[in-house]
Amino acid sequence: METAVEPGNNEPLLFGFGFDEAGLHTPLTWDEVLEGGHAKYKRVWLHLDRQSAQAQGWLYRKSGLDRLTVQALLQEETRPRAARHGHGYLINLRGPNLNEGADVEDLVTLRMWAGEDLLITLRARPVRSATDVRKLVEDGEIDTSTGALVAGLADRLTDRMEIVLDDFDDEADRYEDELLDPKARIDRSVLPEFRRRVLQVRRHITPQREALNTLVRDGAQSGLFSDQDLLFLRESADRITRLTELVENIRERSSVLYEEAIQSSTEETNQRLFVLAILSAVFLPISFVTGLFGVNLGGIPGAGNPIAFITLVIALALSVAGTLALLRWQRWI
Structure with missing residues (x-):
């Protein structure tokens, strides 16, 4: 899938859109945001670099968010969650790290403040799912309400997580085939590393399921999400549930594979002795x-x-x- 390219890390505003009454989008610049020009639009989506000092200063002084919300958006260590706060939602979701030279299991975080007329998303490392939804906005292929954008981001994060876990499943199948093949010799050192990678994903995918379920459960009462948005969120939650079961299965298989490799090595040593x-x-x-x-x-x-x-x-x-x-x-x- 072709994705838009984000600006460099020194840019506080990676991209932004203002939406009018008809839902048509207008790209925003950082200068417009600083001058308050985005306030003339019915709804706004700002995608910021969390590590930018300018973006942090704007969040504290000019965003209109209370200090507790800003601190939650900027804290270093987070787990996936969705919490109602005032008239909006604090949402943290995770996705695979698809940046060049990175490990996919080192999941990247997308933090969001979702209000009726303002969606703020922040990241420290590029999140391709955000640029996927940006392209959908530019092509007019997605509803531009805050609820629809959040549902679209959750859907794209889940899409990419599925690909990663399917690759893990295929990798576990390959190790099983090698263990069953008497002519193949598997390097036992790869199995603990494989299990570590699986556990690293498992650590965040379970709370991500709870975060999406929270949005589905409470979203209708908030008025932020339409029935269509909730349908997409429910589908994402169901897929994450399936992925949670898949990652548990892969974790158990990786443990069995390691035990079998150790047993095979022990049998070889005993035979030689x-x-x-x-x-x-x-x-x-x-x-x-x-x-x-x-x-x-x-x-x-x-x-x-x-x-x-x-x-x-x-x-x-x-x-x-x-x-x-x-x-x-x-x-x-």
């Missing part, structure tokens, strides 16, 4: 006899007999055969 033990048992009598006859002392039996060496060799061979027969009789080999 068993072979060494058998060899030691076979050659122990030979080592004892040759050690005894190898001492440099007088009185060694057969020292002057020309057939003594051959006799000793035959006796040692019979000892080996007898030891092997005994081990076979005991079903050790």
Whole structure:
């Protein structure tokens, strides 16, 4: 999917739109926002860089939001949630990190203040789902109410999360096939790393399900979401529920895979030790006899007999055969 490109990290306003009574959009600039020019529109969507000092200053001084709301939007560590606050909602949602050179399981956060006439979204790292919805707005393919935009963002975040977890599921299938293939040798070190990645996603996807369920449950009473918006949110919540079950299944499979890999390695080690033990048992009598006859002392039996060496060799061979027969009789080999 083609997505719009966000400005550099130094820009406080990554993009913004003002919407008139008919829902038609007008792009906004940071200067217009600073001068209050966005106030003439019926509804506004501002997508800000959370790490920008200018954006933080505007939120505290000119956004019209109370200090508690701004602090919640700017705090460093968050988990997915949706909470009613006054006439709007504080919403934190997570999505896969699809930025170049990043790990997809290092989920990015999209924070939102959703009010009737103002939608503020913030991110520290680029969130492609936000630029997806931006393109829908520019192409006129989405309703521009606050509820519709929030539902669209949730839908796009869920779309991309599905792709990541389907890839995890395929990766688990591949590891299972390698373990079942006797000719394949799997690197055991990849399994703990795979499980860590799965757990990192699981840590946030479960509360994300609760956040979406909260919006579905309380959204109708707030008046912020239309029936169509709630339908999209309910669909996103159902898909997240399925993904939660999928990530639990992948987590359990990753644990079983690691245990099977350890068991397979242990069996290989035990088999090698068993072979060494058998060899030691076979050659122990030979080592004892040759050690005894190898001492440099007088009185060694057969020292002057020309057939003594051959006799000793035959006796040692019979000892080996007898030891092997005994081990076979005991079903050790």
